[in-house]
Amino acid sequence: MADQPRIALFVTCLVDLIRPRIGFAALATLEAAGCDVVVPEAQTCCGQPALNSGDRKTAEKMARRNIALLEGYDAVVVPSGSCAATMRVHYPEILEHDAKWLPRARALAAKTYEILAYLDEVRGWRPDDVALPATATYHDSCSGLRELGIKRQPRRLLGAVEGLSLKPLAGEETCCGFGGTFCVKYPAISNAIVGEKAAAIDAAQADLLLSGDLGCLMNMAGKLHREGSAVRAFHTVEVLAGMGDGPAIGEDA
Template sequence: MKIGLFVTCLADLFRPQTAFAALRLLKQAGCAVEVPRAQICCGQPAYNSGDAKDAKTLARDVIGLFEGFDHVVAPSGSCAGMIRSHYPELFADDPDWRPRAEALAAKTHELTSFLVDVMKFRPKGVELRASAAYHDSCSGLRELGVARQPRALLSAVAGLELTPLPDAQSCCGFGGAFCVKYPAISNAIVEEKAKAIESTRADLLLAGDLGCLMNMAGKLHRRGAKVRAFHVAEVLAGMGDGPAIGEEA
């Protein structure tokens, strides 16, 4: 099975170890993985801003680059949701590109969903003595139904205690360009999220989207909290004892 790994912009620019963790997990699951060097943004920022023209330009490049794989996997419910849910909408009136968009959408997956639902994968030999709170990112949860899959995988990590996070399904306030357009509202939302995370007294904050994690980690840091943030793939790949998000510098 040939898998195309869609790295995502945030992983490429800010947190490469998330992509390396995803690569490691996919190989452990028995996949042959390729990472196309020419890959670019999925087009979601343009799409969410109403710029359909540029979103289509980017989407065509992604479709052309990834349509030859058996499956496309992204360590991001946001990017996977864009390809899976919105590419067909973008090309709804285009008889040439709509079938190609729909074909790619049908075989695009968020990482933990692919590992659990398609590969029936369960990590082995991973240990991390810590407690963790898990945040359900909006796109993964609401567009793709990702909720039980990351928790099922984390349950296989020896020594890791999952601590329930109050309102785990509530938005963190990031929302891509939302946090730029409406900073006061975004800040108020992430403030409440940070308080909820701190109330768990967990050592770690985990999630499946880097945008959410960077937003929450930044607020936790400004509040002086000691919670360390990691992408769920990093913990599952045995990289949960390295630098947390925001600690790289």
């Protein structure tokens, strides 16, 4: 890993507002992987909420803004499968009729990565001297799994954490019920889905719940807390950065 790519870390709205620790963990792991990391101050939302709500005009506007902001970097890395998929998969789709912006959207998409995939596949990185004596179970978020193929990468990375063992989760590829704006539009259905997920997580008898999307983790951690579960939730990159012994999601002061 002699080269030092210049990386734009796209933090995401939820991380910025709810769990900044994930952003710092992402920065630490990328730097440990030999990257020159920049966090563009002008970044805002990727446009996913607008796109999911049918507001295509706003989604296109935000896509153009982010393309202009981020296209000058060697790669764009995102600690969220859903936000990364918005940029990598959906930007070229929503700008397909714009002859000026479509090539730029495709170029950005080609160098946009979910962070766990980037660390594992592109950088070939593994955490050094990171230990966490605990058991964990893993939830595969829908966007990361189905749109980006994020499955083996986090498990390979976590396999290098000394003392950490993974326990199987029944329905690990099943939606947690968050679904971005879905949980707002259909709260009763969302609650029923996350109830089943929480029961499966408790049945795994693990200390920790890990995943790669904060939205999913917030949804599941909230339900687990309301049900009185002792399982603690972390973003995978927090564990990889050696932050897995700090306050879990929902425990922040």
